[in-house]
Amino acid sequence: MKYSLKPVLAAVTFATALLGVASPACANTLEQIMQQKVLRVAIDLSAPPYGMKNEAMKEVGSDVETATLLAKDLGVKLEIVPTTQANRIPFLLTNKADIVISSLSITPERAKVIDFSIPYAVIQSVIGAPKDAAIKEMKDLAGKSVVTARGTTNDLNVTKLAPAGTNIVRFENDATAITAITSGQANIFSTAPSIIAALNKKDPAKALDIKVVMSTSKMGIGVAKNNSELKEKINELVRQNLKNGELNTIFKKYHATDLPADVLAEGK
Known part of the structure; x- marks a missing residue:
């Protein structure tokens, strides 16, 4: 049987509209994040080596380190919001997270529901x-x-x-x-x-x-629609860390290879 994200995403969008509490407009803005000094990032911790827990039950992985890097650059505390593959986008739409960094590939179908940063990995x-x-x-x-x-x-x-x-x-x-x-x-x-x-x-x-x-596929950081200031700031930080090599270092640490040239070029 053919499986598609369309019914799932359509149902989430419809349900959140009815509830009136989870539309993208309710997502935390950059100003709110800076005021609260916390960046909530949805990460699937059961998707090694992107997100996982080590023997000491500490969150590790390339997406975890990417989230840590961005929170540090923003000067705020990182709050990891554990999610699953199926719930990554719903968590963003229901304001359980400010952004999603969770091996989320950029697809036209997903881009109808959320916005993406420029690519940070593949x-x-x-x-x-x-x-x-x-x-x-x-x-x-x-x-x-x-x-x-x-x-x-x-x-x-x-x-x-x-x-x-x-x-x-x-x-x-x-x-x-x-x-x-x-x-x-x-x-x-x-x-x-x-x-x-x-x-x-x-x-x-x-x-x-x-x-x-x-x-x-290229992976992007998921941001709620109508949250352009936050998206622009995330893009700025991704470009900065592609240019200075930090994102490539993280990717190579966990994936044993460099980022492709077309992703690195996003930092120029």
């Missing part, structure tokens, strides 16, 4: 499977089960590109999808290369190879 969407799996193209998924995290770009891509007869099994976040792989419930994963790398490091016996690259 994410690939791939199909991972055991080395000996006979998968070279999307058509090879016919008759097979593929796990993914609900509401993500990976979900959208596999739903759009997989052939008829593919069984797409959706979990609420990357952590539960990873558990399905490591527990042996499934062995084909629609996800990001960094998540496959984290999975392989955690459980080499269940290691997956990247079989198909479905897309390469």
Whole structure:
């Protein structure tokens, strides 16, 4: 069955309009953030290496460090608002967060509901499977089960590109999808290369190879619409940290590669 964000986002927008408390106009402005001296950032902490907790249960990851960097530049305290892949945009629309930094790829569909900053990083969407799996193209998924995290770009891509007869099994976040792989419930994963790398490091016996690259997407920081001053300030800080190399350092630390040249060029 085809899955789309449209009904989900439409329902959220309609519901918030009825409630009259969660429209984008209610989101904290830059002035309010500076007055309160707190930046609330929605981050999925079950999406390594973007967001996760270490052995000491401290929040870490490339998105966590990006949020920390921006809060520091603003001179305010960072408040991490834990979210899930499916709730990233609803959290912004319902003013539970000021911005979203959570492996959120920039898509035309999402841009109808929220605004995005200029790109600060990238994410690939791939199909991972055991080395000996006979998968070279999307058509090879016919008759097979593929796990993914609900509401993500990976979900959208596999739903759009997989052939008829593919069984797409959706979990609420990357952590539960990873558990399905490591527990042996499934062995084909629609996800990001960094998540496959984290999975392989955690459980080499269940290691997956990247079989198909479905897309390469730029990621942006989500900002509520009609909040242009905050968006402009976030863009200013992203440009600054692309130019001085801070965002590239963060990305390379967690993803073992530099940011693409076209993303770095945004800082010029």
